[in-house]
Amino acid sequence: MNVFRNSLNKILFILILWAQDTGAQDSEGSLLNWMDWKEVAQRLETEPRPVMLNFYTDWCGWCKHMKKTTFANPGIASYINSFFYPVKFNAEGRDTVEFLGKKYFPGPEGQRSAHELAVHLLQGKLSYPTTLFLNGYEKDKKEFRVNMLASGFLDAQKIEPILVFTLENVSRNSSLDEFRDEYAEAFQDSTLNDRIQKLKWEQAEIFFNGRPSNSKKTLVFIQTDWCNACRVMQRSGFTKPDISSYIDTVFNLVNFNAEIKSDLVLNDKIFSSGSMHNDRFHPLAFYLTRNSISFPSLVLLSEEGEVLDAIPSYIPPSVLGNILRFYGDDIYKSKSWQDYMKLLSDAKKH
Numbered sequence: 001m002n003v004f005r006n007s008l009n010k011i012l013f014i015l016i017l018w019a020q021d022t023g024a025q026d027s028e029g030s031l032l033n034w035m036d037w038k039e040v041a042q043r044l045e046t047e048p049r050p051v052m053l054n055f056y057t058d059w060c061g062w063c064k065h066m067k068k069t070t071f072a073n074p075g076i077a078s079y080i081n082s083f084f085y086p087v088k089f090n091a092e093g094r095d096t097v098e099f100l101g102k103k104y105f106p107g108p109e110g111q112r113s114a115h116e117l118a119v120h121l122l123q124g125k126l127s128y129p130t131t132l133f134l135n136g137y138e139k140d141k142k143e144f145r146v147n148m149l150a151s152g153f154l155d156a157q158k159i160e161p162i163l164v165f166t167l168e169n170v171s172r173n174s175s176l177d178e179f180r181d182e183y184a185e186a187f188q189d190s191t192l193n194d195r196i197q198k199l200k201w202e203q204a205e206i207f208f209n210g211r212p213s214n215s216k217k218t219l220v221f222i223q224t225d226w227c228n229a230c231r232v233m234q235r236s237g238f239t240k241p242d243i244s245s246y247i248d249t250v251f252n253l254v255n256f257n258a259e260i261k262s263d264l265v266l267n268d269k270i271f272s273s274g275s276m277h278n279d280r281f282h283p284l285a286f287y288l289t290r291n292s293i294s295f296p297s298l299v300l301l302s303e304e305g306e307v308l309d310a311i312p313s314y315i316p317p318s319v320l321g322n323i324l325r326f327y328g329d330d331i332y333k334s335k336s337w338q339d340y341m342k343l344l345s346d347a348k349k350h
Contacts, residue, residue: 029068031077032086037097040085050135050166051144052084055091055118060128062153073156076163083167091118091128100142127151131159133166146171168229169294172313179232182316186235195239200248204256208264208284217308217328218252218301222285222293224259229314230296240317243324250328258285258293267305300327308332 025031035043040051056063071077080086089097094106097117104120107113114126122130131154136145146169150162161183165171170179185192204220212218221238223230238244238253247253258281261273271284281293288299294312300323302308308327315323326332326340335343 025072028064030071031074031081032071033081034086034088037087037089037099040087041098041100043085044137045139048137050084050133050146051087051137052080052163052166053087053089053121053132053134055089055122055128055130055132057090057092057112057128059112063129066129066153070154070156070159076156076159079163084163089115089118091115091122091126122149125149125151129153131162133162135166135169148176164228164232168227168314170229170314173311173319174314174316178316178318179314182236183232186232189236192235192239195241195244196235199238199244199253201253201255204254204264204284205260205262207252207254208266209262212252214252215303216250216252217303218254218305219247219324220254220256220288220299220301222256222258222289222295222297222299224257224295227295233296233314233320237315237317237320240321243317243321246321246324246328250324256282256285256288258282258295298323 026034037053043049044051054063054066056067071080091114092107092112093115096106097104097115099117099121104115104117106115107119118126121132130149130151133148133150134144134146137143138145146166148162148166148171150159154162161180162176164183165174165176165179170176207218221230221234223234234255238247260282263273264271264282264284266284266287271282271287273279273282285293285297288307289297289310289312290307292310292312296314298311298315298320300308300310309323309332311323322341322344326337331340
């Protein structure tokens with residue numbers, strides 16, 4: 001199943017619509033605008049982006065197949081061309097390459113002799129194709145915070161969650177394996193709609209411009225239409241039966257699209273769209289996240305509407321449930337988060 005195309009039709013993945021047009025196929029059948037590493041290294045200094053580094057060899061049939069299929073998929077190619085620097089690297093090439101301040105040389109003359117850079121980046125596991133995903137380039141340290149290897153042929157369904165995981169900094173709170181499972185559930189589980197419909201979301205325009213008819217705490221989920229990790233969390237995270245039932249009992253649940261233009265009110269203060277220098281996102285979103293906005297963000301409000309916490313980035317269900325109970329059961333009033341985690345860890349041992 002082409003999830004990107006399916007997502008466009010069903011849940012409006014506007015991020016894909018923003019992507020630039022794909023060009024003509026190259027001689028290998030790929031639609032990617034491949035770059036060499038020297039050009040990427042220069043671009044990273046002024047315009048940091050994630051990097052997708054695809055290792056291949058001239059004799060590798062699956063490498064060629066991946067270029068003709070996965071990298072010829074218009075949705076995949078458009079996404080990569082718009083938000084990544086795509087690099088293909090011949091793992092048996094004969095050129096000297098400088099990578100993050102160090103020079104790497106071709107291997108000894110001979111059949112299937114691996115380049116030093118391939119040996120280094122693939123950690124000695126020389127199988128092809130292998131794709132390296134990099135993000136979070138730190139200029140001062142000449143290194144990437146995110147570094148993930150994916151060995152073997154990646155079809156569209158396999159590469160999609162890895163691309164989102166890399167671009168949207170999902171690694172901050174989640175492992176790739178857990179996110180991949182949640183991604184598949186979010187977009188391929190035909191039974192999910194029943195669970196989604198049971199969630200009692202309130203839109204920000206209604207919630208903040210009215211008065212809650214209860215004395216519950218509030219969860220404010222800050223997202224945008226183009227945030228893929230937001231959709232995953234909404235569709236497969238909040239809908240887990242134990243999580244959704246707990247939310248229904250303890251919290252108001254607010255869906256806040258940070259790009260709306262309506263005036264919103266919190267604790268008698270009016271937040272007007274366009275009133276800040278950065279008018280792309282709503283000023284209330286900045287206020288709730290303490291001027292550290294990222295997508296998604298989960299904000300927890302007390303019964304009085306005061307910010308208890310603002311948690312950036314995607315949160316997997318295994319962590320989300322603990323966060324909800326930490327605040328929902330008022331554990332935060334008597335214990336630190338670290339002490340609470342230790343308590344849960346100790347309980348599992350007995």
